[in-house]
Amino acid sequence: MSGFSGTEPAPVTPQGRRGVVVRLARRAGWGVFDQALSSFGNLLLAVLVARAVDVHAFGAFTVAFSVYTIAVQVSRTLVSQPLAIRYAGVPVDEYRAASGLSTGTALAIGLAAAVPLAALGLLLGGTVGHALATVGLLLPGLLVHDAWRVAFTAHGRPDQAALIDGTWLLVQVGGVAGLLAVGIDSPVPYLLAWGLAATAAAALGVARGRVRPQVVRTWTWLSSHWDITRFLLFDAVLVQGAFQGALLLVGALGTLSAAGALRGAAVVLGPVSLLAMSAMSFSVPELARRRHMPARTRLAVASGIGALMGTASLAWGAVALLLPDQAGVFLLGDTWSGVEPVLLPTVIGQAANLFALGPVSMILAMAATRTVFRINSTLAVLLVVLGVGGVLTGGAVGAAYGFLIAYWLVMPLWFRSMWKLVRAGAADPVRPG
Template identity: 30%
Template sequence: MSNSRRAVLGVADQAVSSATNYLTAFVASLVLVPEAFGAFVVAYAVVTVLAAATRAVLSEPLIAHLPGVASADRRRLLASSALGAATVFGLGGTVVVVVLGLLGGPLLSSLLVFAPWIVGAFVVDAGRYVLLSRLRTGATLAVDGAWALAQGVGLGVVAVTGVWTTGSLAAAWGVGALAGLVVLVVVGVERPGRPGAWLHEGRYLSGWFTVVSILGQVQMYAVLLLAGAIVSTTDMAGLRAVQLFVLQPPTTFMAAVLVLATPMFARFAVTPDGGLPAGFHALRHRATIAMALLGLLILTAIPLRDVLMGLLFPRYVDYTPLVAPTALMVAVLGLSVPSAAALRGMRRGRLLCGIQVFTSVAIVVGALAGLLVDGVLGLSWGMAAAAVLVTVVQYAAVARARPHPAEEVPALATPLDVPAPTASPEDEPSEVAASEVAASEVAGRPVR
């Protein structure tokens, strides 16, 4: 499969995955009474946080580590182990959900309706990342497409019966997860094995990636909390409306590029002279061009801001001046995505974490300084200035960084009944990566 086709399928998969998550909350907002919807939002937020934590510990390190492992047998062993770890995390998440649901009072009681579906959802998510580590974006799209289709059918059945409850919405979401699990088996992913091997081998990345994920999610909420403490609720609503207009749509594409490019970068090893191969630089160049084109598209919102804000958010047309700095911030941060993917692919967890700490501090400080000078408009410009600084720092870091070898350590346990899926080109190292392994072995440098 060509890289361009993989990219298209990867973006389509990210769009389907994001749409599935959005659909659940959107339908709930339409059909539930406000009190029930509020409880559903809290319960769904807890499930989302648990899933994000599992993804940061297991799945995100997976796509950085597996492509750098030379042995196909070991890649399959680690994939099976990671799926086993996801099963354990799913069981743990189920326990957390049940305990909170039973002891958390009326507000958290809605968590109980998600309990039967947690394990399946977590295993499917981990399986997606196994496929992505092999650049099998078509198979990943099939898994997410099955989830979306089954969830849509489930919602249709509920609509026909007219029984809209938090339980029926959670059941539609869970049935989608089970459909995704079935397709995951069909496309050829290993059975879950004993989790020790992956937890032991992936630990050098999991801690750093977890911190990066947490900080990345917290920084925007920190900005909103700062703004809420100083400006009026109306200004807060206007700021959020502009962010929904300019910031939310591009993040789907950015997330797709980050997830898709990471395993592609991870396949490149250091050349015998200690440098990076031409293919690495070419990949980064192509990713940067793609993000620059996205940035230009985002910037078209500036001249069209009055028309689009009037059409989409007519209550907040007075806040159209915020569109320019917000669009600039998103366009500039998009240029940092190839650098972030390169650092992930190079398995530089400590460096990536340090940059994320700097990013979060820069964004919050820039927002606070601008907020004190000129309210929400100043906040938006402060964040745009911070985005420029962050992107420059990331580019400088990647220019000096070199890949960290994939740390292969003896497995703590052998997975049970690990099948060998049908071999596919995506599951083997690329020709470039294979040649670099051979060259490194000749030069006496072990590449793992």
């Protein structure tokens, strides 16, 4: 039986509406569970490798894993997001065909990156080079696995995404446990266990989706969706680069401990970030498949999503702020002393960012990626300017308040832009012919 299923008709009876709510809640729950599996797998790998190898080897692992993170970001931008925006809610056969094109493109991206990465790794040699070459060779399976989990989620089957992620986690844990048992102290075997487990999960995705990745039609997919993906790609590079660049400048102009404190605060608020990723992966395709909702309903739904996420952020932030010092030291060690002063502005800033998640999801579901890029360009400038200005005037705490101001200044722009798009009756995200 296929992992894809037909889309449900819009019910009109109260019983039918209750059924839709139940199904939406079930899908949302599976989506959170799947994201938790994925994040936990990567976290578990990092913790176990850190305990098994020395500092130099773990640094090599970190470099290799960072390359994977960048590759996944690029792949999701070019492969998964257009699938979620333009094909959510289409008939099963059409979605299956689109999934074959998208996963084939992910495989092509992995193959294209594998050769130069493997060559660079062999050229560098040593622990770092070998780890880099290993990740390069594993990228095709890793990217196809990620593309399948997003494909199932976007079609309203996050339970199937959880199935392949659960398989990936179980196989990975088995392989890593075996390596630990024999005392392996090199990062390469652990990377192999992780990447080969992802490849096995990707194969399960192919079996459940009942369509093979269509590598030969990669250019068709890329060219058909370049009208929206070019803004998504620039947006991903710009915003992530701005935030990471701001942290680097905080470390350079302030102190390394200031940068570490800001990073530590992000770790404490990690569960809310996990919830936000789950909400985005769930809400964008769900909104896209309901593209004929009345304007008033669109505004109400987006505002409700933002209010829910902002409230969850503040609730978890309150828990973090009330955390006893002993618990903070247990979690972060000596870093906690620097994290505690920046926690309040970080919580308030994250709340603004998550309040905006509702309109961001709606704007993406309407395929208005140019709007997303324009607002995030403003955010990128503000993060750098206010973050650096903050650290020069008030150290880590000043930088945290700079980030807070940046997020709150941009938040109204999301709601204003969504309002204009919805009121103008923005065109449906018509799929290319």
